[in-house]
Amino acid sequence: MAGGLGVDLVGGYAGVVAVVALSFVVAQCLVLLSQRLRFRRVMQKSAELTQKSAAEPDAKRIPITLVTGFLGAGKTTLLNHVLSSADHGLRVAVLINEFGAVSVDHRLIAGHATSGALADVVVMKNGCMCCSGDSPGSELEGILNKLLEMTAVDSSLYDYMLIETSGLADPTAVVHLLFRHEMARSRFVLDGVVTLVDASNVHRHLAVPERGPLVRPRPEVARQLALADVVLLTKTDAIGDAPGGREAVERAVREACPAATIVVSHPARAPLEQLLGIDAFRRRRVHLAPERGPTAVHTLGAQTVCLRVRGALTLSALQAWLQRVVVTHEAELYRLKGTLSIAGERRRFVVQGVHGEVRGHFDEAVGADVAASAQDATSRQPEDDESSVLVLIASTGPPPDFAHQLDEAELQSSLQACALDGEGSVVVVRTDKPGATRRAAPALDGDECVDCGDEQPLKKLAHTEARARIARRGGAAPSGLA
Numbered sequence: 001m002a003g004g005l006g007v008d009l010v011g012g013y014a015g016v017v018a019v020v021a022l023s024f025v026v027a028q029c030l031v032l033l034s035q036r037l038r039f040r041r042v043m044q045k046s047a048e049l050t051q052k053s054a055a056e057p058d059a060k061r062i063p064i065t066l067v068t069g070f071l072g073a074g075k076t077t078l079l080n081h082v083l084s085s086a087d088h089g090l091r092v093a094v095l096i097n098e099f100g101a102v103s104v105d106h107r108l109i110a111g112h113a114t115s116g117a118l119a120d121v122v123v124m125k126n127g128c129m130c131c132s133g134d135s136p137g138s139e140l141e142g143i144l145n146k147l148l149e150m151t152a153v154d155s156s157l158y159d160y161m162l163i164e165t166s167g168l169a170d171p172t173a174v175v176h177l178l179f180r181h182e183m184a185r186s187r188f189v190l191d192g193v194v195t196l197v198d199a200s201n202v203h204r205h206l207a208v209p210e211r212g213p214l215v216r217p218r219p220e221v222a223r224q225l226a227l228a229d230v231v232l233l234t235k236t237d238a239i240g241d242a243p244g245g246r247e248a249v250e251r252a253v254r255e256a257c258p259a260a261t262i263v264v265s266h267p268a269r270a271p272l273e274q275l276l277g278i279d280a281f282r283r284r285r286v287h288l289a290p291e292r293g294p295t296a297v298h299t300l301g302a303q304t305v306c307l308r309v310r311g312a313l314t315l316s317a318l319q320a321w322l323q324r325v326v327v328t329h330e331a332e333l334y335r336l337k338g339t340l341s342i343a344g345e346r347r348r349f350v351v352q353g354v355h356g357e358v359r360g361h362f363d364e365a366v367g368a369d370v371a372a373s374a375q376d377a378t379s380r381q382p383e384d385d386e387s388s389v390l391v392l393i394a395s396t397g398p399p400p401d402f403a404h405q406l407d408e409a410e411l412q413s414s415l416q417a418c419a420l421d422g423e424g425s426v427v428v429v430r431t432d433k434p435g436a437t438r439r440a441a442p443a444l445d446g447d448e449c450v451d452c453g454d455e456q457p458l459k460k461l462a463h464t465e466a467r468a469r470i471a472r473r474g475g476a477a478p479s480g481l482a
């Protein structure tokens with residue numbers, strides 16, 4: 001009897017294990033299949049792009065600068081600088097990709113462009129360009145679709161394109177895409193990769209021993225640096241020249257990307273001639289080919305909470321709330337940003353936070369498009385209100401380092417308490433919880449060097465380029481280069 005029960009139990013467990021194993025295998029197969037299909041679409045679209053471009057051999061080529069850098073490093077500030085500078089005389093198309101379901105950046109960008117400098121802003125929400133994504137159309141495809149659309153637009157309408165990656169993006173796959181031989185024959189040409197590094201916070205994501213312990217390494221930061229042609233070191237004003245200051249950060253950055261040029265500047269005053277039109281890729285003799293196997297190192301490990309506010313908030317209550325949030329979440333809060341409606345104010349209140357620091361200011365230019373709609377805000381549903389939003393992005397991990405995970409219900413109710421006379425409401429638009437780790441995107445197969453036809457793993461690119469530049473300068477290659 002007991003023996004029979006034991007056999008039944010063993011048989012039962014074996015059945016459960018078999019079902020679990022089978023489900024796992026089926027799930028993996030489906031993921032692989034969907035990735036293959038996606039890559040096929042990407043290949044077809046890049047071929048289509050070449051064909052369309054070939055039909056207009058005389059159309060001018062549009063240089064693309066990929067602007068990357070971790071959350072809060074200053075990418076949007078740099079884009080605004082480009083768009084408000086009259087000196088370059090370019091009409092710029094901007095493609096931005098935000099992490100989180102709600103886009104704040106497009107509002108901060110469009111309001112600041114001087115007339116004539118901005119040709120178009122396109123936002124791709126909730127994504128990281130390196131990932132295959134959960135949705136049918138990936139961000140990579142999003143870029144291709146946009147480029148395809150733009151081949152249909154009169155090329156005299158724009159002269160330059162800026163693509164801003166999300167702060168949590170590993171830009172490898174995008175660089176790959178833009179560097180493929182099909183792309184080399186298209187209307188678009190990759191001019192360079194500009195990586196912004198927040199000198200005051202980079203030690204939290206990349207080892208800078210002199211500046212304190214590394215709490216959570218972000219592999220995206222290392223990849224963003226590895227691909228950089230130019231590193232724009234920002235926020236050095238916040239750390240000064242004391243030991244563990246700017247020099248220590250520069251040393252760490254130099255180690256991470258020996259080949260890149262380092263420019264130290266506030267992004268709002270960056271010397272654009274050192275960032276745009278640098279022709280870094282055409283000058284490269286080594287072209288990208290895929291690594292075999294997964295290339296993207298994007299690991300989520302981050303949680304996003306997007307809050308939408310209906311009605312006006314009281315400024316003093318909001319300020320106290322913001323202060324409390326950044327103090328509580330300093331270690332894990334990568335980013336806090338939004339544009340909010342304040343009682344008695346027509347202008348939007350722009351909130352900018354990175355780790356333990358938060359600032360806010362009223363901005364005339366931001367939300368000018370929504371001023372009219374604010375008048376009938378009472379008749380609108382909170383989920384319809386695009387103009388008053390707050391996005392929080394935080395790292396996740398075990399205590400004690402990450403003792404205070406974001407609690408969307410608590411954030412919602414405490415922010416709601418900042419509403420004027422208790423009226424208005426705050427809704428959680430979306431939370432992205434950790435655990436929903438996206439798969440890294442495998443490389444595109446069958447790529448080859450435009451110049452020599454050789455296949456060359458991407459990871460060697462930085463090294464080869466480093467060697468080439470060092471050789472040009474007549475120096476010795478640093479140790480550690482393969």
Ligand SMILES: Nc1nc2c(ncn2[C@@H]2O[C@H](COP(=O)(O)OP(=O)(O)OP(=O)(O)O)[C@@H](O)[C@H]2O)c(=O)[nH]1
Nearest residue numbers: 070071072073074075076077167234235266267352
């Ligand atoms: N003090 C100082 N503040 C800076 C500097 N660069 C950017 N900031 C501020 O840092 C905050 C974040 O800048 P953004 O340009 O929005 O950063 P971002 O990289 O676009 O951020 P995400 O799009 O969220 O990844 C803003 O308040 C900027 O004004 C700098 O060099 N010095």
